[in-house]
Amino acid sequence: MAQDDDLADDLIPGSLKRSKSYHQDYGKKTYQKIKDLAAGNPADNKARQMKKLIEQTERLQQKGKGRRS
Amino acid sequence: MTSVRSFKQKLSHVFRLWNSKHYEAALGEVEELLQAWPGNGQLYILWASLVQLQENSKHSLEDVKQALQQALELDKSSPAGAIELGHFLDGVEDDPQAASKVYAEAVAQARRLLIEGLIGQAKALLQLNKREEAMKCLLELLHLTETASPPKRPPSERAAADIIFRSPTGHVSKFQLNGPYATQIEDLVNEVLVNGASR
Numbered sequence: 001m002a003q004d005d006d007l008a009d010d011l012i013p014g015s016l017k018r019s020k021s022y023h024q025d026y027g028k029k030t031y032q033k034i035k036d037l038a039a040g041n042p043a044d045n046k047a048r049q050m051k052k053l054i055e056q057t058e059r060l061q062q063k064g065k066g067r068r069s
Numbered sequence: 070m071t072s073v074r075s076f077k078q079k080l081s082h083v084f085r086l087w088n089s090k091h092y093e094a095a096l097g098e099v100e101e102l103l104q105a106w107p108g109n110g111q112l113y114i115l116w117a118s119l120v121q122l123q124e125n126s127k128h129s130l131e132d133v134k135q136a137l138q139q140a141l142e143l144d145k146s147s148p149a150g151a152i153e154l155g156h157f158l159d160g161v162e163d164d165p166q167a168a169s170k171v172y173a174e175a176v177a178q179a180r181r182l183l184i185e186g187l188i189g190q191a192k193a194l195l196q197l198n199k200r201e202e203a204m205k206c207l208l209e210l211l212h213l214t215e216t217a218s219p220p221k222r223p224p225s226e227r228a229a230a231d232i233i234f235r236s237p238t239g240h241v242s243k244f245q246l247n248g249p250y251a252t253q254i255e256d257l258v259n260e261v262l263v264n265g266a267s268r
Contacts, residue, residue, distance in 0.1 A: 013092075014124040015133075021163045049163050056160030060118045064087025064095075 002058050004032035011054045021049035076106065083115065092122040110144030113137065114153050121161070130161060148182070151175035184213050184250055191257050203261050210254055211244040232258060 002011050009027035016022065023046040026034065031054060037047030079102055086095035096119040103112050117136040120128045137157055140150035152175045159168035191206035211232065232244045246255055 013122050015121050015126045015128075015130070016161060018130055019161045021161060052160045052163060056156060057122070059156065059160075060122050061090070063118055064084050 002031050002054055004030060004035075006031050008034055008050050008054060012050070012057055016053050016057060019053060021053055023050060026050050076102065087119070092119050095119050096123065108143055110140040110142075110147065110150055113140035113143065114150055117153065117157070121157075133157065133161075146178070146182075148175035148178040151178065180213055180216065184210060187213070188250065188253050188257065191261070195257075195260055200261060203257075207254075207257055207261050210250075210257070214246070214248055214250055214254060215244055 007027065008029055008031065011031060012022060012027075026046050029037075029047075029050075034047045034050050034054070037044035038051045040047075079098060083095050083098045083102075086092075086098065096116065099112055099116045099119060103109070103116065106112060113136045117133045117140070120126050120133050120136075121130075134154075134157060137150060137154040141154060144150060151171050155168045155172040155175060158164045158171060187206045187210045191203045191210070194200075194203040194206065232246065
């Protein structure tokens, strides 16, 4: 599970860092900071995209749980 | 390595590796399975998911997208591939417009499967004299079919054909039978409500 004080770079795997939605200059921001920026008015577009990548990673990691067949 | 038993064993191993975050090893196992079962759409979904979790993958995100599209092609009756592609389009490509189209197809497919499942379940429950449980299936069916095939005629023309349910709390629900399942559902309504009441 992604923690709020985790850095975005530690949460997003290398594969997804190739996405156009990945922004290296936001890699050292915490997950909480990214969520705050994404929820801002106006929303920070880079943060919004980074948040989606983190959520995608977390969802895919969870897919391995509870499946045995 | 082509028996169903060995397939299941290997798939279990994939998920153990996945759960312990050994994504590279899990991907290797999926690639072996794909060699033996190249027509299995579910394996393409697993492959695409695991590639996204790799740190240093030799595969591109375009490969991931193609694998998900392949899964869709191979298993058109299942919504799983489309749902996964929807997540990819929105989450990775930040293309909610394309994602919403794919999700719409997936949801329609899933709804059809659920309707067929509920019709079958209601029929089986009726044979077991479990009328109340069959009624729950029927109510869910009516809501689902209404969402799947909304009435095209104005209320004045269809009022006589509506099915009306009044719950014990007084809540009234009205339904119009539409779409390809209308006849089967009508039979169930008769069985659950009309025949059931006369017993």
